[in-house]
Amino acid sequence: MAPPETILDVKDLRVRFRTLDGSVEAVKGINIHVNAGETVAVVGESGSGKSQTMMAAMSLLASNGEASGHVDYRGRNLLTLSKSELNKVRGRKISMIFQEPMTSLDPLYSIGNQLIEPIRRHRGLNAAEAREEALKLLRLVHIPDPERRMKSYPHEMSGGQRQRVMIAMALANDPDILIADEPTTALDVTIQAQILMLLAELQRKLGMAIVFITHDLGIVRRFADRVYVMRQGEVVEEGEAEAIFANPQHAYTRMLLAAEPTGTKAPPPANAPVVLEGRDVEVTFKIGGGFLAGEPLMLRAVDHISIRLQRNQTIGIVGESGSGKSTLGRALLRLLPSDGLIRFGDRDISTADRQAMRPLRRQMQLVFQDPFGSLSPRMTVGQVITEGLLVHEPNLSGKQRDQRAVEALREVGLDPNARNRYPHEFSGGQRQRIAIARAMILKPKMVVLDEPTSALDRSVQKQIVELLRKLQADHELSYLFISHDLAVVRAMADYIIVMKQGKIVEEGPTEAIFSNPQAPYTQTLMNAAIDVTRFRLSA
């Protein structure tokens, strides 16, 4: 057999960004190559330079970035091509799909219009021929009813469908290489699995090479022939995928592989007091309606859900986006109007108004998913975490509050000096610690954790999971842990509720759910998330 032909050869690639603080080197002289038809994964955590490497190859760097070195595609250095020469390669020979399916399509043009444009540009077809091609592509990526979808706008499609359209656009001109930059990260697990299977199927049919940029080792394991592990702008390890998983050489690779959260949570004793109880909780949203606008649409986001949270218990609420899991969490905290009975301790709070809820708020806290958006950028960390004390313990002196801030920061593993700095100076994981400190400073009884680890890298996730566990053990906390990430839920929760379309489809102790899921939906979810069989059976 002839040796594989190298079609993309990245040699000594450097990427620099000019910033106000001087020049920052994001990629520090790396070498990567891609052979025809193979699947290469570039793995790393955020800031490793994995995306910027491929952005540089495609000349898509932000305006303050510059690349040097070689990105040779079939012997021609893409970095030195003129724009018009480059545009004969981009979208034609090498194409790219992105992490953000929701925003990567132009919202102002129909799907058909956007599909036809690159086909006409690169192949010089007339409008009717290009339209035929576009329809063929939509069928290829299994978009139902392609004739009608041609006229749809991106906002009328789901994230998964948009990513399919992106794939269709990228494959429109039968490229040699498809670069997929975290193509499934923003999607639900079952949709992720569908998109990955689609890519595998298309690769078998069309034979292009795929470069996967990802932080998800699950994808790498299932998909890749070869792997590059990147860290801080350097390739720290490379090799055959199986070899790397079986026998990682570099400490960082080993750390990444070990970063999957582990351990289990023992359930509380059966007679532990009930902290929060919801019976037949129901949340209905009204959509539209109003003056002359006709009847509003009623959407039942949470549909007759009963839940019982005991002291020192963690209930994991699992479901995909739109399943109503966050809405349930907010309703139980009385942050949303709801029907049904809600009890906190021995108090019925089903009808408590804001005034009545205020003294209870101290004991029921909430931590959000987005560690960037949920901390006020104009307040110091100290102000952020002590703000709740001003409401709930107004008698504290400034000095006492400061002392509490110091304790809270220590407790979440941050340097107390952090309180005089601003949120933007901290990393995502540190910010999530700040958000946790803000909740913990009030010494709550229960905390609703709404996807607290979803925006974080795996290795950081693991640390946050461990922190949350420690806090729970120290203070006998009860958690409602809302997440779509089954691996994290498995490590955190002793009881699991699986939600779909506002309803509970299955609930039970964690191990029972994982080892023997009953509902078909739970089974699909499990298969999509933790099935490690390879999609690809290439030589």
Place this chain on the structure above:
Amino acid sequence: MLRYVFRRLLTAIPTLFVIVTMAFFLMRVAPGGPFNQERGLSPEIKANLEAQFGLNDPLWLQYVHYLGNLLRGNFGPSYNMPDFTVTELFAKGLPISVQLGASALILALLLGSVLGTIAALNQNKLGDYTVIALATAGSTIPTFVIAPVIQLLFGLTWKLLPIGGWGDGAFINKVGPVLTLALPQIAIVARLMRGSMIESLRSHHIRTARALGLSDWSVVVKHALRGAVLPIVSFTGPAAAALLTGSVIVETIFSIPGVGRYFVDAALNRDYTLVMGTVVVIAIFTIVFNLIVDVMYAVVDPRVRYD
């Protein structure tokens, strides 16, 4: 969409009613009246005049009369220019103001968008700085400075343009006032456009368009510009209402017989009917242009649907 427009027009009626009511009574709260300015009117004549115009009636009755007339499309006579009804004054002056305002607006939108786009495409380079400098100058130099400078340079020194006057709408007479009206607007549009274009060029779908190897023209004009134009569309509503109803300063300096002067003159002279007429006209322009803007939004952006 038609249903939406209909609904909006329907809600305009109570809006107008509130505006008219507030303007009517606020005007009457101000001290003085149309006939007690320093005119040396004898008390008898003044009393006669006031009786003739019904100004001695109780205020609520005057209000009811005014509303009744308004519903029949009758704005009443001007108190200070008794030979004309308010309707006649607007029939004569409004087309002039609208012509000047519309020309200035179109000029501002075209030139401003182009300048803003050039600046955005050359962000933090010479082209950008030049546009920003011009735009800052344009929006900080007041109209009452620009207008005399235009008169001085183009009118007196180079004798290219008339110094003032309407000249029955001759093109050459419009150049000065239109330029004066347009300059600050060009500056605003350019800055708005620069900002939204920079934003638009950074968006993910522009990255997609580039990754697909589309031409610069398509990336910039088809994909980036259309998205960037939305803030300009929203700006156009209030700007059109303001420009088309005339400008006191420009009309005074260039001696243009538009309606911009009426608002100030009428308010100072307590010419109640003329003030009310101006209020109604500006309110209608504002309501209509805001409606047009909202409809335009739906035309540009398929995500905006009103029904």
